[in-house]
Amino acid sequence: MANMRKTDKIILAALCAGHFVSDSYSSIIFPLLPLLKIKLGLATSQVFLLAPLYAVSSSLMQPLYGFFSDRYARRFFAVFAPTITGIFVSMIGLAPSYGMLIVVLLAAGIGIGSFHPQAAAMAAAASGNRRRIGMAVFSASGTIGYSLGPLVAALVITAFGLDKTYYVIAFGFLISLVLFRICPPLEAPAKSKAGAPPMKWQFARALRFAWRPLLLLYLITVIRSGLQLTTTSYLPFLLKEQGYNVTGWGGVITVFLLLGGLGGLAGGFMAERVSGRAVTLYSGLLAGPLMICAFLTTGLPSIILLGLGGFMLLATIPVNVAMAQELAPGHTSTVSALMMGAAWGIGALAPPALDLLVPSFGFRNVLMFASAATLVSAVCAYFLPREEHSRRVLVEADFVAASAEGV
Numbered sequence: 001m002a003n004m005r006k007t008d009k010i011i012l013a014a015l016c017a018g019h020f021v022s023d024s025y026s027s028i029i030f031p032l033l034p035l036l037k038i039k040l041g042l043a044t045s046q047v048f049l050l051a052p053l054y055a056v057s058s059s060l061m062q063p064l065y066g067f068f069s070d071r072y073a074r075r076f077f078a079v080f081a082p083t084i085t086g087i088f089v090s091m092i093g094l095a096p097s098y099g100m101l102i103v104v105l106l107a108a109g110i111g112i113g114s115f116h117p118q119a120a121a122m123a124a125a126a127s128g129n130r131r132r133i134g135m136a137v138f139s140a141s142g143t144i145g146y147s148l149g150p151l152v153a154a155l156v157i158t159a160f161g162l163d164k165t166y167y168v169i170a171f172g173f174l175i176s177l178v179l180f181r182i183c184p185p186l187e188a189p190a191k192s193k194a195g196a197p198p199m200k201w202q203f204a205r206a207l208r209f210a211w212r213p214l215l216l217l218y219l220i221t222v223i224r225s226g227l228q229l230t231t232t233s234y235l236p237f238l239l240k241e242q243g244y245n246v247t248g249w250g251g252v253i254t255v256f257l258l259l260g261g262l263g264g265l266a267g268g269f270m271a272e273r274v275s276g277r278a279v280t281l282y283s284g285l286l287a288g289p290l291m292i293c294a295f296l297t298t299g300l301p302s303i304i305l306l307g308l309g310g311f312m313l314l315a316t317i318p319v320n321v322a323m324a325q326e327l328a329p330g331h332t333s334t335v336s337a338l339m340m341g342a343a344w345g346i347g348a349l350a351p352p353a354l355d356l357l358v359p360s361f362g363f364r365n366v367l368m369f370a371s372a373a374t375l376v377s378a379v380c381a382y383f384l385p386r387e388e389h390s391r392r393v394l395v396e397a398d399f400v401a402a403s404a405e406g407v
Contacts, residue, residue, distance in 0.1 A: 008126040014182040015078070015123045016138055020145035021175040022082050022115045025089045025108065027149035027257065028168070029054055030232045031250040032092065034240060035162050040098050048355045051233045052348040053102060057109030059345030063338055065114045075185040077114040078122055079176055085111030086172020093157070093165030122183060124325055131322050136268015139318030140261045147257030150232075154250025210327035214335075216380045217320045218343050220280060223377040224313055225347030227291070230370050231256065233351040238363040242298065252303055259307035260314030267315035268322070276323045277384045280316040284378030287312035291371035295364050313374065316381075 029051055037047045065077055088108035095101035120138065127134020156167055232253055239249040267279045290309035294302050321339045328335045350370065357366045 008128065011183055012123055012126040012134060012137065014178055015119050015126070016141035018078065018082055018115065018119060018175050018179050019123075019138055019142035021171050022085055022112055022119075022145070023142035024145035024149035024152065025082075025085045025168070025172070026054070026058060026112050027146045027232065027253075028089055028153040028165070029092065029105070030253055031150045031154045031236055031246055032157065032162070032165075033233070034236050035157065035246065036092075036101065039162060040095075040101065042098060044358075045352070045355060046098060048233060048352050050101070050105060051229065052350075052352050054105040054109050055229060055348030056345045057106040058112035059109075059343075059348060061110065061113045062117050062345075065117050075118065075122070075183055078118040078183060079179045081111045081115035081176075082172040082179070083111075083176040084108075084172075085115070086169045087111075089172075090166040090169035093162040120321065124322075130272075131325065133268050133272055135322040135325070136265050136271075136318040139321065140265035140268070143261030143264050143314060143317070144258060147254050147259075147261055150250040150257070151247075151254040154247045158247050213385055214324055214327055214338075216384050217324050217339065220284070220377045220380045221317065221320055221339055221343035222347045223374055223380075224284075224287070224317070225344045226350035227287075227370050227374050228257075228260070228310075228313060229344075229348050230350045230354055231291075231367060234358075234363045234367055238367070241363070252306070255303055255307045256310040258310075260310035263311035263313070263315035264318045266311075267317075267319045270315075271319045271322070275386070276316070276319045277381060277386060279319055280384065281378055281381040283312045283315040284374065284381050287315075287377075288371045288374040291374070292368050295368045295371070309371070 033047050033050065036042065036050070037044070068077075085108050088104050088111065091104045092101065092108075095104050120135070123134055123138040124131050127138075152168070153165070156164060160167065235253055235256070236249045239252055244252070263283070267283065271279050287309055290305055290312060294305035294309050297305060321335075324335045324339045354366050354370060357369070361369075
């Protein structure tokens with residue numbers, strides 16, 4: 001980061017702050033689930049649809065936002081999305097019915113989803129040739145915000161009550177003002193020469209050479225995000241069974257996600273020294289066993305193991321996004337949306353799907369099963385190409401793109 005211009009560092013810092021606020025909003029829902037269940041008289045199956053609906057609405061639309069960002073090079077989404085998110089998240093505790101709560105969460109999710117692709121592309125541009133580290137810092141800031149959201153929500157609710165969630169609205173307005181003042185728009189994409197294929201066909205040609213590693217990276221992200229969302233959804237209920245109060249389970253979720261954010265930061269720096277493939281492979285081998293051991297124990301040892309498991313589980317999220325961006329240069333918003341949005345949207349389906357097993361096996365055993373499944377991500381990482389092969393793929397893709405434009 002030392003060779004970055006001062007202006008780029010300020011831009012990256014502002015985007016990281018925006019990511020921190022946006023993702024802190026996105027995790028506020030988790031410690032509120034048991035309270036919303038009681039307030040609205042919900043069934044367990046209804047409760048476990050809330051967080052996935054929230055994540056799906058914030059994730060599956062990201063490729064569309066990414067496409068518009070790449071095509072029109074606007075900054076609207078990155079600047080104003082935190083305000084949209086803040087307005088609707090602050091209404092969660094005021095929702096008078098299950099239907100209205102779903103509407104509020106879907107609207108908040110749109111704000112979260114529209115921020116990520118464009119902000120990630122801006123962060124990559126500001127990072128220059130230190131993209132993996134820049135993306136690690138950007139991603140870690142979001143994950144740290146995501147980790148603190150449950151604790152902030154728990155403290156607000158404990159002090160003022162569930163109907164005072166509107167106290168958190170100001171953060172969105174403030175960060176939008178900062179981004180409006182600091183962040184320039186993305187550079188407009190270079191105009192294609194006469195006879196060159198449309199942008200969507202250029203993207204298709206880039207995928208022709210990189211679809212295998214992109215698919216593997218996508219599967220890895222789906223598996224790991226699925227476990228993260230399942231853990232954060234089920235933990236409040238598991239901890240409630242063990243006698244924790246709302247502040248206690250909010251704090252445990254914060255430990256899990258905070259260590260995950262630090263893991264993402266460490267993974268980015270490690271990927272600069274070894275390789276993204278190595279970081280993804282070895283963290284995948286360690287994450288599952290650590291999480292299983294966390295659920296086999298209780299008290300402080302369980303919390304420590306859960307934090308270490310989160311560290312390994314999320315160590316590769318920014319690395320995988322950067323690797324995907326490198327495989328499809330010129331389409332960074334679209335690729336970021338696929339990796340950060342579409343993949344997380346599919347991963348968000350894990351909690352309601354696994355809820356079918358909870359009545360028979362309980363939260364603890366289902367979480368252990370989901371943790372074991374993360375070893376599949378290590379298998380996917382094993383088949384990722386080594387760095388030398390990835391560079392060869394990029395050269396071939398650039399050659400084809402240049403030929404298509406008649407260069």
